[in-house]
Amino acid sequence: MLIAGNWKMNTDLPGAAKLAEEVVEALGDPGPVQVAVCPPFVSLDAVFGALRGSSVKLGAQDMHFEEGGAYTGEVSAAMLRSVGCTYVILGHSERRQYFGETDEHVNKKVRQALAHELVPIVCVGETLKEREAGQERHVVKGQVERAVESVVLSDPARLVVAYEPVWAIGTGKTASPAQAQEMHAYIRRLLAEFLGEHLAGNIHILYGGSMKPANADELLSQKDVDGGLIGGASLQAGAFAAIVAAGKSQS
Ligand code: 13P
DSSP states (O other), X not given: XXXXXXXXXXXXXXXXXXXXXXXXXXXXXXXXXXXXXXXXXXXXXXXXXXXXXXXXXXXXXXXXXXXXXXOTTOOOHHHHHHTTEEEEEESOHHHHHHSOOOHHHHHHHHHHHHHTTOEEEEEEOOOHHHHHTTOHHHHHHHHHHHHTTTOOOSOGGGOEEEEOOGGGSSSSOOOOHHHHHHHHHHHHHHHHHHHOHHHHHHSEEEEESSOOHHXXXXXXXXXXXXXXXXXXXGGSHHHHHHHHHHHHHHO
């Protein structure tokens, strides 16, 4: 079970350090649940400091696929490693929607992250229009297939997939537990096809989209839901800790 907080473009430097401290305090002992927080780039270093001595890991929200050089405004995998990142969110629907990120970019980033021993949290998910047209499996299949193309993986812990239906992000609408389970099982079958049965059985597949303490139990109790990628609720330490506690009770 992995519960990760995506803070998106929220918190300034002191606010991020404070939230990280509050998260550590609110969590207590997360037991077998792996926990990560993904603050904005400028706060990674400070949050890493605030997490020291706890089991909470650090993640970034994006990175560039090149090693380095003349790419103004970008951040490399090695830079993320140097500030203590374990995870990096890749292909979030907000990056795809607002910043023109393509499946090809996502694939290059996944391979670059793996080469630098960062664990990619690869986001996939359909829009409302695509679901209403009955295209959700087709869309998700394409995203998963292209994200892992040419990826060589020997350890399932090196890759995480997050199913985030776009219509459920920040809208208060959550996929029903049955809808989540159905898509997660499908993603696991796809991963088995592309990466092999053994790896697929052990890769964490997270659900993301308006997960909060009130619905976390039901979602996390689904067989193929191995955790959550939490947006809004991860900005309140108490709510985030309650979701981790829900995960603990399901582990
Ligand atoms: P919300 O939890 O705010 O819906 O955001 C989900 C998300 O996009 C996490 O990456």
